Each structure stands twice: as structure tokens, then as C-alpha cells.
Amino acid sequence: MIIKNILLEKEKEEIVSYWDKYTNKKKDHQAKGTLAARQVSFLSTYHNRIKLILEKETGFRLSEQFNAIRLYKKGDKLEKHIDNAAPFAITIVVKQSDLKHNPLVFYFDNPQTIILQEGDGYYFKGMEIPHERLEVQSDYLLHIYFGYNIHDKLI
């Protein structure tokens, strides 16, 4: 499900600024050509705040499990896969160079193509639903991934 503007304007700017200064960016093995970082401490505040939103939205009790940030360039893509880092996930666009559409595909019984704009997130069960990012159309796209464990239902 999409949550529009899950990141505040100020948070987007902060994350971009942290990323720009971050010195431990790695060439990513999961999406060829991209730069990424995993389990980065500067994301923990946002990981936690968004957990609270997702708990309200889904009724699940969640705990932070894994985070990542990745910079895609035009033409980069993420092959179809299921996650192994966490059962529940949200993918959020922090920043993209323009308003072009950069599709994500989620393989439910009827595959769904999702377009997110800056600040929007899409949450899903990443270990159950295969998903992919098609070739990025924008010159660049900075994205974060927050993974959570699901515990018992709140209600």
C-alpha cells in the first residue's frame, strides 16, 4: 500500500545531506551500478518514526530489523527477487532528479506497477511478494528501505 508523503520535507533534506557526507558508500551487489549502504546509523531515527506510522496503519506490532539506502542512476534496475532481510518492508523515495515515473512491480496474483514520487512510501511483505525495480528513467533516484519484524497483532 502507498503512503503519500510519509517523509517530511525536512527529513528528505536531512537524509540527502547525510548521504552526501557519508563516506562508506559501497558498490552494490544487489542492483548493479548503484551505490548503497546498509545498516546505517543516521537512518535509525526515521526507521523508528516510520515504524510507529506503519503500526497504526497495519495493526501489526513491528520492530526495526534492517535499513538500507541506495542511489540509482538512469538505467539501473533491481532484478525481481524476494527479500531475505526482513518480513515486512517499506520502500521510500527520498529524492529524484525529476518527475519521471520510475516503476516498481509487485508480483501479487495480479502484478501491480507502483509509481512513487519524492517522500512517498510503499509497504509490503517483502519475503512473500516478489518485486523488482524497472530501469530507472530519472538521472538519479535516492531511495531508502526499512525492514521490520512482525510481532503479534496489536488488536
Ligand SMILES: [Fe+2]
Ligand atoms: Fe527487495
